[in-house]
Amino acid sequence: MKDLSSNNKSIVDGPSRVDGKHKVTGKARYAAEHPIDGMLYGVLVDSTIAKGTIASIDSKAAEWAPGVKAVISHLNSPKIPGYDDKFYGLKVFFNNKVLFYGQPVALVVADSFERALHAATLVKVTYNKDKSETSVDKNLANAKLPGNPRMKDYVRGEADAYKKAEVSLEEEYLMPLEVHNPMELHAIIAHWLADDKVKVYDKTQGIKDTQESISKTFKLPQENVQVIAEYVGGGFGSALRTWPHEIAALLGAKKTGRPVKLVLNRMQMFTMVGYRPYTRMKMGLGATKDGKLTGITHEATAQTSRYEEFTEATVNMSKFMYKCANANTRYRLVQMDVSVPTWMRGPGEATGSFALECAMDELAYKLDLDPLEFRMKNYAEVDPENGKPFSSKHLDEAYKLGAEKIGWYDRNRKPASMKEDGMLVGYGMSSGTFGAFRWEATASARINADGTLVVQSAVSDCGPGTATSMVQIASESFGIDASKTSFILGDSALPPGPTQGGSGTTSALGSAVFDTCLALKKQLHEIAAAEQDSPLYQSKFEDVKFEDGDILLSRSKKVAITDLLKKKNVPSIAVTLESKGNEELQKYSMYSFSVHFAKVHVHPLTGVVRVVQVATVADSGKIISEKTAAGQMIGGVTGGIGMALTEEGVFDDRFGKFINNNLADYHVPVHADVPHIDTIFINKPDPIINPMGAKGMGEIALIGFAAAIANAVYHATGKRIRELPITPDKVMGAEV
Amino acid sequence: MKPEDTSNEKPHRHIKHTERRDFLKKSSLLTAISLAPGSLIKAAEAELDEKFASALEQLPLSIEVNGKMQQVNVEPRVTLLDFLREQLQLTGTKKGCDHGQCGACTVHVDGKRVNSCLSLAVMHQGKKITTIEGLANGDELHPMQEAFIKHDGFQCGYCTPGQIMSAVACINEGHANSKDEIREFMSGNICRCGAYPNIVDAIADVKNGGQKA
Numbered sequence: 001m002k003d004l005s006s007n008n009k010s011i012v013d014g015p016s017r018v019d020g021k022h023k024v025t026g027k028a029r030y031a032a033e034h035p036i037d038g039m040l041y042g043v044l045v046d047s048t049i050a051k052g053t054i055a056s057i058d059s060k061a062a063e064w065a066p067g068v069k070a071v072i073s074h075l076n077s078p079k080i081p082g083y084d085d086k087f088y089g090l091k092v093f094f095n096n097k098v099l100f101y102g103q104p105v106a107l108v109v110a111d112s113f114e115r116a117l118h119a120a121t122l123v124k125v126t127y128n129k130d131k132s133e134t135s136v137d138k139n140l141a142n143a144k145l146p147g148n149p150r151m152k153d154y155v156r157g158e159a160d161a162y163k164k165a166e167v168s169l170e171e172e173y174l175m176p177l178e179v180h181n182p183m184e185l186h187a188i189i190a191h192w193l194a195d196d197k198v199k200v201y202d203k204t205q206g207i208k209d210t211q212e213s214i215s216k217t218f219k220l221p222q223e224n225v226q227v228i229a230e231y232v233g234g235g236f237g238s239a240l241r242t243w244p245h246e247i248a249a250l251l252g253a254k255k256t257g258r259p260v261k262l263v264l265n266r267m268q269m270f271t272m273v274g275y276r277p278y279t280r281m282k283m284g285l286g287a288t289k290d291g292k293l294t295g296i297t298h299e300a301t302a303q304t305s306r307y308e309e310f311t312e313a314t315v316n317m318s319k320f321m322y323k324c325a326n327a328n329t330r331y332r333l334v335q336m337d338v339s340v341p342t343w344m345r346g347p348g349e350a351t352g353s354f355a356l357e358c359a360m361d362e363l364a365y366k367l368d369l370d371p372l373e374f375r376m377k378n379y380a381e382v383d384p385e386n387g388k389p390f391s392s393k394h395l396d397e398a399y400k401l402g403a404e405k406i407g408w409y410d411r412n413r414k415p416a417s418m419k420e421d422g423m424l425v426g427y428g429m430s431s432g433t434f435g436a437f438r439w440e441a442t443a444s445a446r447i448n449a450d451g452t453l454v455v456q457s458a459v460s461d462c463g464p465g466t467a468t469s470m471v472q473i474a475s476e477s478f479g480i481d482a483s484k485t486s487f488i489l490g491d492s493a494l495p496p497g498p499t500q501g502g503s504g505t506t507s508a509l510g511s512a513v514f515d516t517c518l519a520l521k522k523q524l525h526e527i528a529a530a531e532q533d534s535p536l537y538q539s540k541f542e543d544v545k546f547e548d549g550d551i552l553l554s555r556s557k558k559v560a561i562t563d564l565l566k567k568k569n570v571p572s573i574a575v576t577l578e579s580k581g582n583e584e585l586q587k588y589s590m591y592s593f594s595v596h597f598a599k600v601h602v603h604p605l606t607g608v609v610r611v612v613q614v615a616t617v618a619d620s621g622k623i624i625s626e627k628t629a630a631g632q633m634i635g636g637v638t639g640g641i642g643m644a645l646t647e648e649g650v651f652d653d654r655f656g657k658f659i660n661n662n663l664a665d666y667h668v669p670v671h672a673d674v675p676h677i678d679t680i681f682i683n684k685p686d687p688i689i690n691p692m693g694a695k696g697m698g699e700i701a702l703i704g705f706a707a708a709i710a711n712a713v714y715h716a717t718g719k720r721i722r723e724l725p726i727t728p729d730k731v732m733g734a735e736v
Numbered sequence: 737m738k739p740e741d742t743s744n745e746k747p748h749r750h751i752k753h754t755e756r757r758d759f760l761k762k763s764s765l766l767t768a769i770s771l772a773p774g775s776l777i778k779a780a781e782a783e784l785d786e787k788f789a790s791a792l793e794q795l796p797l798s799i800e801v802n803g804k805m806q807q808v809n810v811e812p813r814v815t816l817l818d819f820l821r822e823q824l825q826l827t828g829t830k831k832g833c834d835h836g837q838c839g840a841c842t843v844h845v846d847g848k849r850v851n852s853c854l855s856l857a858v859m860h861q862g863k864k865i866t867t868i869e870g871l872a873n874g875d876e877l878h879p880m881q882e883a884f885i886k887h888d889g890f891q892c893g894y895c896t897p898g899q900i901m902s903a904v905a906c907i908n909e910g911h912a913n914s915k916d917e918i919r920e921f922m923s924g925n926i927c928r929c930g931a932y933p934n935i936v937d938a939i940a941d942v943k944n945g946g947q948k949a
Contacts, residue, residue, distance in 0.1 A: 011887060011888050011934060011937075012886055012887060012937075016885045016886065016888065017885070017888065019893070020884075020885040020888075020890075021877070021881075021885065022893075023890055023893030023896050024868075024877065024881040024884050024885055024890075024893075024896055024897075024900060025828070025868060025869065025871075025872055025877070025881065026826070026827070026828015026829070026867065026868035026869045026897050027828070027869075028893050029827065030827075030830075030894060032827075032831075033821070033827035035825055066789035066790065066793070067789075067790075112811075112822075113818055113822060114811055114813050114814055114818070118813075180928075181928055182892070182894070182928055183830070183832045183838065183840055183892065183894040183895045183926065183927070183928050183929075184830070184832070184892065184894040185831060185832065231892075231893065231894075232892060233830070233892045233893065233894025233895075234891075234892040234894060234928050234929055235892075236928070263831070265834060266832070266833040266834065266835065266837075266838075462892055463891035463892035463893075463929045464891065465891065627888050628888065628891075630888070631888050631891050631929070631931060631934065632891075634930055634931065634932075634933055634934065635891060635929045635930035635931065636930070637930065638927075638929075638930025638932060639928075639930055662833065662835060662837060663832075663833050663835070663837035663838050663926060664835070664837045668926060668928060669930070669932070670923040670924075670925075670926060670932075671918070671919040671920075671922040671923045671925070671932050671935070671936065672919045672920055672923045674919075674930070674932040674933060675933070676915075676933055677933050
């Protein structure tokens, strides 16, 4: 059957994930899946108003219900020493203030999940309700410059220069509220081992961050907080910080003196662990008649909470993506009676790129230029924001490869000109970018007498395949077969690893693994070179190679590492090393880039949009693991399909509450929404950023993609939809 | 709660709701008379109260899970999902929404795929349940598990057990004759990491390899 043939050769042929077997057999244990004797279950009671105060809490019925061990609210909560004036964020069970709908106001702890769930319904809370504001659109007049000094207005050359341009465009774009919704519900098991010592099994993307956050909140020595996160069932940013429910579980465990498991329900995933903020944007673009950009203006107004400010780099991409002498940005926030937003995959840039990349498409049509040609006419060879060279940039090659794959030049560029199988056909493209970083990280590497290499670091993996990549880096760096190499993660007691966010894990941790393996090699060689009867006696490190567990000076002069350890009578030799970038990095602008091409079908009567073909290209330096990298790109595109066509968190502003806070009403893409996706890698090492030459790709996989779909819908229909998601009603209602 | 051997007991003791209500009423009356704080009273009578309540609230259940007969007592309100995860410690079956909207909890009941969060454990008296833990033959993985690894049909792995259980059933139902058909009949299983194309490739591969029902 031809239709069933498998066609992604690089995925099939490459080395598989090192944790794959655990994941397909159910052996992988996520946060809530660690059995502990005497475990209790916590269920949160959420506020049913968006703003006001708690008038009373009657917990008697709940306390007397079978199996209930404690009901905790602001009335009886153990004091949290870290909830001082400096604490930033929601203080759980701290006072009677209600700051958003769904705020945790009480915790019921019982000896079974069912008993806790039932007792939670018996807690009666009354409120003094104030009028709440949750509509950004109705409160645009209250938009303010953020307190964050990095978010001030930016001007290069002349502000609003687009207004004087020969050809110009000014349009508004909307990114609705999006929710991460990883498949694993946020969960924690809190277990106090002593009054000042706690162990948690937690869903977190940052093991050391969570350790630090808990130790600060409860004023504990950091080493008295152990955080375990061996498997994390997706995050996309939602597990980048410590949330109130985690503190609530710690309180429940403290109060009852027993381990407490707390798992959020899907509705709480919309209100308690952040979201991508609703953002209104205005783009102004100006160009000469022959297509040279003369002005870029990007304005954004986003929602945040009243109790904590959240900002993201929404307008940054417009400062450096294209060569243009005049560029300016303005970023504003509206405080709402909502929970605080947080970083969500491609934070800032995913929102901003939608406006910029749609506007580029619109202006290209105004100029009668191919959108790809228009981009190439304004290609930035150096960073327009600071004049620095890029550490590496092959975006031009990415454009070319993507265009070839999708058949870009075979299309008729005229809008609403193509049809097949009764459907309107459209092609669209866009590009994306995200900063590439190299943070500091520490890893340890241990070579054992049996010839196996064990590398460790306190990092968690929410899905990209960190252990798989690290095994590949370690085995290549050390010159040993991957089957003899393992990577241990998921425990704060290990050497401090980076937080898995900002597409920075492979760069930071990979460098630490690379450098640590190098140091271990040097140490082993030093031992061998000091042995008088060794064939490597007095050899130089520069002259030897490490291959298949041997140290070689030449084919005949070599020492097996296992023999070396036996001779020295040691079970293993280990090195722990911190690794970070040098000052050289400051001389460069470091970014990853992506290009997305999409083909859509639009139903001429119903306006339903189907994505039928995608080619996505990553320029993110050297690819460490092609199999997992392809997965990242495919996943980013899938998220982008949701952003473009279906995802939108909707509030009923009368009550300040979500009305689609579940997976039946908040539409994430399903199998039927996602076609075959071609992933292409430039795979050229970045010579500057780190020893591997690898840059991040988690964010760029998504950034820009929604614009490719919006541009394809325009090409198919002649209709510009500037407010996401592009639902059938918008397609039908729009004018050509 | 640990599973108990109740094989000598008669199945389905019928408990009248009034008995439980009477008990609670009496219990509450006693505590009210004492005029002491709820927590103190509870500490005093906790053990008896809880054991009694627990005995009244549970029903015996005979259920075969991954080839092993389980004779247990379970509250009627316990879902098959929570029963598997919390009482049998079979945590391979995942909770993603608890509302039948995501498919992460998919298991086989007498060979058919079922959202275990949408059915109560006590509804499966005498039935055969297969979870992800029961799919492999010892150390030998099921072809679908092998195919998911080969095609990288997952990232975080949380939806994976549900996808695999659903995928095996999808082929057995005869709903894997084209990639479009696979997409349609797998759409009840959400993967937020977005591994869909690889999952479809894995299923197609197994189908081509002639999976046996």
